[in-house]
Amino acid sequence: MTTPLIKAHGLRKQFISYKKNPGIMGSFTSFFKRNPVYKDAVKGFNLEVNKGEIVGLLGPNGAGKTTLMKMFTGIIVPTEGELKILGSNPWERDKNFRKRIALVMGQKSQLWWDIPAMDSFLLLQKYYEVSNDHFKQRIDKMSSLLGVEELLHIHVRKLSLGERMKMELMASLLHNPEVIFLDEPTIGLDLVAQENIRNFIKDYHRETDCGIIITSHYMQDVNALCDRLVLIFDGEKGYDGTLEDFEDILGSDKSVSFSFKEAQNLEHPLFQGLDTTWNDERTNVDIRLPEEDLCLLSAKIISDLPVEDFATEKLPIERVMKELMNNPEILRQRRGSLKSV
Amino acid sequence: MFKDLTLTNIGKWWITIQISWVKHTAYRLNFFLQIIGPALVFFFVKYNLWASIYAGDSEQIIRGFNFEKMINYHIWAFVVALVAQGHGSWNLAEDIRLGRISSYLIYPFNFWEFHTASWLSFQVIQMIIAAFTLGIISYFGLLIFPSFDYFLIGVAYTLFISLFWFTLQYLTGVMAFWLEETWILRVMLNTVAYFLSGAIIPLDLYPKWIVDILNYTPFPYLTYYPIKIFMGELTNLSLGLYIISFWTIVFAIINHLVWKKGIKLYTAAGM
Amino acid sequence: MLKKLSHYWDVYKKFVSTSVSVETSFRTSFILLIFMDFFFFFSSIGSVSFIFDHVVNIGPWEKNQLLFFLTFMLMIDNLHMMIFSQSFWEFSFHIKTGQLDYVILKPMNTIFSVFFRHFRASSLFNTPLFLGYLIYYGIQVNLTAFDWVMLPFLIVLSLALLVVIEFILSTSMFWLTDGMGINFLRMQMQQLARWPNFIYQGLIRKVLTVVLPILLVGSGPVHFLLDKNAWQLLATMVVALVILTFVLLATWKVGLRRYDSASS
Structure with missing residues (x-):
C-alpha cells in the first residue's frame, strides 16, 4: 500500500x-x-x-x-x-x-x-x-x-x-x-x-x-x-x-411531504399511527416512514385526498446535519454505544 | 425636544471618544512604541546633537541661543508638535478606502462627527503624554518653565493650531475618495510643515530671506511662534490667530465640499 | 546553487514587474511619492546646511564631511525606499489579517517572499538627484580612486546591515500581531542612524554599536572613507552583519512557528 x-x-x-x-x-x-x-x-x-x-x-x-x-x-x-x-x-x-x-x-x-x-x-x-x-x-x-x-x-x-x-x-x-x-x-x-x-x-x-x-x-x-x-x-x-x-445516522426512515388545497382533518385514518408534522394551517404535512411503506402510502394519500403537490426529500443530509447541530449529544451517545459494543 | 436631541447626541460623542481610547490603547507595546518611542528618540537625538554642536561650551551663543535655551526650544517644539500635529487621520482615509463608510451612511451619527470625536479622544491622550514628558524633563532639571499665564496662552494657542491641523488632515483623509494612498500626502505635509515651521531647528538659524517669505505663510505660526510663547515671548500672536482662523475656516469649507462630492461619487459608482 | 539563484532571480523579476504595474496604475500617488522623497531630501540637507551657517564643526567634522555622511545615508534611504520599505508595512498588515497564509504556502524562502515582495519604482526617479549630491560631496571631501571603487560596495554593505536589523525587529510582529509599533520603531532607528556616531556618548553609543549596531550603518563606511585608520569600525560592521544574519535565520524560524494565522 x-x-x-x-x-x-x-x-x-x-x-x-x-x-x-x-x-x-x-x-x-x-x-x-x-x-x-x-x-x-x-x-x-x-x-x-x-x-x-x-x-x-x-x-x-x-x-x-x-x-x-x-x-x-x-x-x-x-x-x-x-x-x-x-x-x-x-x-x-x-x-x-x-x-x-x-x-x-x-x-x-x-x-x-x-x-x-x-x-x-x-x-x-x-x-x-x-x-x-x-x-x-x-x-x-x-x-x-x-x-x-x-x-x-x-x-x-x-x-x-x-x-x-x-x-x-x-x-x-x-x-x-x-x-x-x-x-x-x-x-x-x-x-x-x-x-x-x-x-x-x-x-x-x-x-x-x-x-x-x-x-x-x-x-x-x-x-x-x-x-x-x-x-x-x-x-x-x-x-x-x-x-x-x-x-442513516438518525434511522433509515424516509421523509415525504404533501401540500393540500384545503385544511385537513388530522384525525383522518390515513394519518393514524404515522410520524407526522403539520403546519399551523393544516395544509402541509411531513411524514417520516420506513422506505418499504413509502410508495404504497403516497399512492393512497394522492388518490384519497386533494393533494396539490408532494415531494420526497432531496437532501437527507441537510436534515441530519441540522439535527446534529442542534443536538450534538446524539453523536456522543452514538460513539459511546459503539465503544461499549 | 431640541434639547433632548442634543443630549443624546452628546452621548454618542462621548461613547465614540471612549471607544477610540480603547482602540488606541488596545495593543500595549504598540502604544508605547508609537507614542513614547518618538519622544525618547527625539530627545535623544536632539540633546546629543546639540551637545556636540555646542561642544562643551554651553555658554556659546548661536543666533541668540545658548545651549540651555536651544534645548528648551526643542522641548517645546516637541510638545507643540505632539499636541498640535500629532493626529494623522489615518482611520479616516482607511474607512473610505476600505468601503467602511457605508455604515456611516446608515448610522444616525455622521462621519465627521465620528472622526472629530476620535480626534478629541486622541488629543486627550496626546495632552497626557505631553504633560508626562514635561514632568520627566523637569525632573532632570532641563526645563525652563514660563510664567503661568504664558503657559496657559501657549496651551490654548497650541490647541487652536491642533484644530487647524485636524481640518487639514481631514482634507488629506477625504482625498481617499480619489487617491489610493493618502499616507503619501500626509507624510509629505508633515515633512514640509516640520521643515518650514521651525520644528527641526529654530527659524532664527535660517537665512533671513527664507524667514521673510515664510512669515507670509501659515507655517511659522504652527510651531515657531507657539514655542516662542512657551519661551516667554509674545510675538505676532494676534496675526497668527488671524491667519490660523482664516485657514481653519477655509479648510472646513473645502472639507465639506469635498466630502459632498466624494460621497456622490461613492454612492453613484458603488466603488 | 546556480539554478536556485536563477529561480529566485526569475521570481524577483516578477515581483518588480507586478509592483510596477500596480504602482503605475495609481498615477497621482506615483507622482506624489516622487515629491515626497524630494522634500524629504531637501529638508534634511537644508537643516544641516543652516546649522553650518552658524558653526564650523560638529564633533570632528566640518560641513562637507557631515554632508557627505548625510548624502550617503540618504542614498541608503533611497535604496531602502525602493527595494524594501513597502514590504515592511505589508508584512504587518498581512500578519494582522492572516493574508500571510498564502505567502507561507509558497515554495520559496519566506524571508525572501515577505521582504523583497514590493518594489517601488517611483524612488528610481530621485536616485539621480541623491546620487548626484553624493558624488558632489564625495568630490568635496577628496575621495581617492580607491574610495570611489569601494563606494558602491560600501553602500550595499550598509543597506544589508540596515535591513537585516530591520528584519530582526520585524520578526517580533509574529508575537505582537499588530506591527504598527514595530514599524515606528524601525523608523526611529533610521533616524538615529542618520547622524554620525560621535554625537552619541557613553553607554548608549556602545549599545547602538555592539548590541543593536544601527550606528554602524553609516558611520562604519564613511569614517573609513574619510580616514583609512578607522577600518576597525568597518570590520566590526562586517562581523555584525554575519552574526545578525544568523540571528535573523534563527528568530525567523521560531517566529513562523509562532504564527497563529488570524481566522478567516
Missing part, C-alpha cells in the same frame, strides 16, 4: 486570547494586567485519507475546521500530536512539500487585487517553477472549463465574487498539486456559480485523481462531491464514514 495522503493522530491545537472588560476602565486594567483564556480549537483528532479520496470536513462555525486545514497545510503548528501529509511534517514546510499541496480559502484572496489575474498567475508560475508549455496548457484548459478566458486580463478588483473564486481556483491548481485543501470554496456564491465550481472540482478530480479535503456549509457541495464525510464538533471528531451511512 502507498503512504496515505494524510495521517493525523491525536492532533491538538491550543489558542490563547485575552479577556478584556468593556469601557475605559476595562482597557486601563487590561493595559497592565491581562487575563489569558486558553482554548483547544482542535483536540484528539485522528484522520487518515488515501489517494483519490474526496473528504468533506463539516461542522458548525468555530468547530475547528479552518484550524485543521491550516495545520494540514503547515500554516500553523500543532500544539500536540502527530501529523503527516504526503509523508512529511507540514509545519517543517519543506519546499518540495509546498509544491505538492494547494489551499483555496473562500474568505481570503491570494490574487493581487490591483492587477489582472494573469499577472498573478505568471508570478505563481515562477514560484512553482512551472514550465512555459505546461503553464500555457493548464491555463487554456482550466479557463475554458471555467469559462473565464475573457476575464484573465481584467483587473481582479473589477471581477464579481464568483469570477474571482474561479481565478482563485486556477491560481491554486497551476502547479498540479497532489492534495488540495478547499476551505469553503463556494461561500457567498450564487447557485449557478456554486454549481460551476462544483462541476469543475469534480472534473478536475476525475482527471487527476488527486486527494481533496473540502469544507463547506452547503450540503449540495457535500452531496455532489464527497464520498466520505468527517464531522467535527467543538474540536473533536464526531463522525467519519460514508455519505450513505451518514444519512
Whole structure:
C-alpha cells in the first residue's frame, strides 16, 4: 500500500486570547494586567485519507475546521500530536512539500487585487517553477472549463465574487498539486456559480485523481462531491464514514411531504399511527416512514385526498446535519454505544 | 425636544471618544512604541546633537541661543508638535478606502462627527503624554518653565493650531475618495510643515530671506511662534490667530465640499 | 546553487514587474511619492546646511564631511525606499489579517517572499538627484580612486546591515500581531542612524554599536572613507552583519512557528 495522503493522530491545537472588560476602565486594567483564556480549537483528532479520496470536513462555525486545514497545510503548528501529509511534517514546510499541496480559502484572496489575474498567475508560475508549455496548457484548459478566458486580463478588483473564486481556483491548481485543501470554496456564491465550481472540482478530480479535503456549509457541495464525510464538533471528531451511512445516522426512515388545497382533518385514518408534522394551517404535512411503506402510502394519500403537490426529500443530509447541530449529544451517545459494543 | 436631541447626541460623542481610547490603547507595546518611542528618540537625538554642536561650551551663543535655551526650544517644539500635529487621520482615509463608510451612511451619527470625536479622544491622550514628558524633563532639571499665564496662552494657542491641523488632515483623509494612498500626502505635509515651521531647528538659524517669505505663510505660526510663547515671548500672536482662523475656516469649507462630492461619487459608482 | 539563484532571480523579476504595474496604475500617488522623497531630501540637507551657517564643526567634522555622511545615508534611504520599505508595512498588515497564509504556502524562502515582495519604482526617479549630491560631496571631501571603487560596495554593505536589523525587529510582529509599533520603531532607528556616531556618548553609543549596531550603518563606511585608520569600525560592521544574519535565520524560524494565522 502507498503512504496515505494524510495521517493525523491525536492532533491538538491550543489558542490563547485575552479577556478584556468593556469601557475605559476595562482597557486601563487590561493595559497592565491581562487575563489569558486558553482554548483547544482542535483536540484528539485522528484522520487518515488515501489517494483519490474526496473528504468533506463539516461542522458548525468555530468547530475547528479552518484550524485543521491550516495545520494540514503547515500554516500553523500543532500544539500536540502527530501529523503527516504526503509523508512529511507540514509545519517543517519543506519546499518540495509546498509544491505538492494547494489551499483555496473562500474568505481570503491570494490574487493581487490591483492587477489582472494573469499577472498573478505568471508570478505563481515562477514560484512553482512551472514550465512555459505546461503553464500555457493548464491555463487554456482550466479557463475554458471555467469559462473565464475573457476575464484573465481584467483587473481582479473589477471581477464579481464568483469570477474571482474561479481565478482563485486556477491560481491554486497551476502547479498540479497532489492534495488540495478547499476551505469553503463556494461561500457567498450564487447557485449557478456554486454549481460551476462544483462541476469543475469534480472534473478536475476525475482527471487527476488527486486527494481533496473540502469544507463547506452547503450540503449540495457535500452531496455532489464527497464520498466520505468527517464531522467535527467543538474540536473533536464526531463522525467519519460514508455519505450513505451518514444519512442513516438518525434511522433509515424516509421523509415525504404533501401540500393540500384545503385544511385537513388530522384525525383522518390515513394519518393514524404515522410520524407526522403539520403546519399551523393544516395544509402541509411531513411524514417520516420506513422506505418499504413509502410508495404504497403516497399512492393512497394522492388518490384519497386533494393533494396539490408532494415531494420526497432531496437532501437527507441537510436534515441530519441540522439535527446534529442542534443536538450534538446524539453523536456522543452514538460513539459511546459503539465503544461499549 | 431640541434639547433632548442634543443630549443624546452628546452621548454618542462621548461613547465614540471612549471607544477610540480603547482602540488606541488596545495593543500595549504598540502604544508605547508609537507614542513614547518618538519622544525618547527625539530627545535623544536632539540633546546629543546639540551637545556636540555646542561642544562643551554651553555658554556659546548661536543666533541668540545658548545651549540651555536651544534645548528648551526643542522641548517645546516637541510638545507643540505632539499636541498640535500629532493626529494623522489615518482611520479616516482607511474607512473610505476600505468601503467602511457605508455604515456611516446608515448610522444616525455622521462621519465627521465620528472622526472629530476620535480626534478629541486622541488629543486627550496626546495632552497626557505631553504633560508626562514635561514632568520627566523637569525632573532632570532641563526645563525652563514660563510664567503661568504664558503657559496657559501657549496651551490654548497650541490647541487652536491642533484644530487647524485636524481640518487639514481631514482634507488629506477625504482625498481617499480619489487617491489610493493618502499616507503619501500626509507624510509629505508633515515633512514640509516640520521643515518650514521651525520644528527641526529654530527659524532664527535660517537665512533671513527664507524667514521673510515664510512669515507670509501659515507655517511659522504652527510651531515657531507657539514655542516662542512657551519661551516667554509674545510675538505676532494676534496675526497668527488671524491667519490660523482664516485657514481653519477655509479648510472646513473645502472639507465639506469635498466630502459632498466624494460621497456622490461613492454612492453613484458603488466603488 | 546556480539554478536556485536563477529561480529566485526569475521570481524577483516578477515581483518588480507586478509592483510596477500596480504602482503605475495609481498615477497621482506615483507622482506624489516622487515629491515626497524630494522634500524629504531637501529638508534634511537644508537643516544641516543652516546649522553650518552658524558653526564650523560638529564633533570632528566640518560641513562637507557631515554632508557627505548625510548624502550617503540618504542614498541608503533611497535604496531602502525602493527595494524594501513597502514590504515592511505589508508584512504587518498581512500578519494582522492572516493574508500571510498564502505567502507561507509558497515554495520559496519566506524571508525572501515577505521582504523583497514590493518594489517601488517611483524612488528610481530621485536616485539621480541623491546620487548626484553624493558624488558632489564625495568630490568635496577628496575621495581617492580607491574610495570611489569601494563606494558602491560600501553602500550595499550598509543597506544589508540596515535591513537585516530591520528584519530582526520585524520578526517580533509574529508575537505582537499588530506591527504598527514595530514599524515606528524601525523608523526611529533610521533616524538615529542618520547622524554620525560621535554625537552619541557613553553607554548608549556602545549599545547602538555592539548590541543593536544601527550606528554602524553609516558611520562604519564613511569614517573609513574619510580616514583609512578607522577600518576597525568597518570590520566590526562586517562581523555584525554575519552574526545578525544568523540571528535573523534563527528568530525567523521560531517566529513562523509562532504564527497563529488570524481566522478567516
